[in-house]
Amino acid sequence: MKKYRVLIVDDEPLMCDEIALLLGECCPEAEVIGTCFDGKSAFSLISKEKPDIIFLDIHMPEMTGLMLAELINSLPHPPFVIFCTAYSEFALDAFQVNAVGYIMKPIDEKDIRRIMDKINHLTENFEDQNTANPSHHSYSRKFAIEFDDKHHIIDVSSIQMIFAENRQVFVQTIEGKTWRSRLTLQEFEAKLDPKQFMRCHRNFIVNLECIEEFTTWFNRGYLLKLRGKQPAEAPVSRNYVPALRQHIQF
Numbered sequence: 001m002k003k004y005r006v007l008i009v010d011d012e013p014l015m016c017d018e019i020a021l022l023l024g025e026c027c028p029e030a031e032v033i034g035t036c037f038d039g040k041s042a043f044s045l046i047s048k049e050k051p052d053i054i055f056l057d058i059h060m061p062e063m064t065g066l067m068l069a070e071l072i073n074s075l076p077h078p079p080f081v082i083f084c085t086a087y088s089e090f091a092l093d094a095f096q097v098n099a100v101g102y103i104m105k106p107i108d109e110k111d112i113r114r115i116m117d118k119i120n121h122l123t124e125n126f127e128d129q130n131t132a133n134p135s136h137h138s139y140s141r142k143f144a145i146e147f148d149d150k151h152h153i154i155d156v157s158s159i160q161m162i163f164a165e166n167r168q169v170f171v172q173t174i175e176g177k178t179w180r181s182r183l184t185l186q187e188f189e190a191k192l193d194p195k196q197f198m199r200c201h202r203n204f205i206v207n208l209e210c211i212e213e214f215t216t217w218f219n220r221g222y223l224l225k226l227r228g229k230q231p232a233e234a235p236v237s238r239n240y241v242p243a244l245r246q247h248i249q250f
Helices: 013-026 039-049 065-073 091-096 109-132 185-191 238-247
Strands: 004-009 030-036 053-056 080-085 101-104 142-147 150-155 159-165 168-173 178-181 197-201 204-207 211-216 222-226 232-236
Touching: 004 013, 004 039, 013 030, 013 109, 030 039, 039 053, 039 065, 053 065, 065 080, 065 091, 080 109, 091 101, 091 142, 091 150, 101 109, 142 178, 159 185, 159 232, 185 197, 185 204, 197 232, 197 238, 204 222, 204 232, 232 238
Parallel strands: 004 030, 004 053, 053 080, 080 101
Antiparallel strands: 142 150, 159 168, 159 204, 168 178, 197 204, 211 222, 222 232
8 A cells, every 4th residue: 555645734733633643543554744833834844845645724824725735736746735624615716726635624534534545546546547658647637616606516528618708717618508717728728638628829728629620710810610519619829720730630
């Protein structure tokens, strides 16, 4: 069984002790290497010790857990992040910074064991994929979109296109639904597999599997027609034509 080095970050020392105790009782694969009570010292320790997993509180002084998670994502090999919080309203924000888990306080052994099983599964899949393809890069397969006080999960295969309009970003699905997202187009572009999605315009990303046909457009660009319950169109500006030619021979 793979061993994981774990860091616990919470401004309540008793909560750090509780999580460490639960890990010791039900997760023999986890080794707690330290605890931190604020985000600044935590990031310093993360950069130095390079833990595999971080259990992270959200409400902390000066630097919140969400702010720390954004910094963690900037690392070359970021660890798994699990948020442990008493607040349910930050779940969408948590998954948008690539958290693998969101545990509500009070925490029990079942919560800890469930998230560790998930990490074991993710690690095994990643190692299997790397064995088959050493150049493999892990891209997001699902996104959480907040709507009407709920978090709607969208599988990337159902995305028709992503576009920006009036300084807001929208995800349009093959089923004909459109959702507003807090992610930027640049963030989507980094998280999506470039073999399946292409930036075709400064305001558009399209699912290559949805392209049915295209016609010439002004200024040596093209206009894509995308299949779906509600067919859509997306422009390809001149600067992105070489990228289109890499995916479609014409």
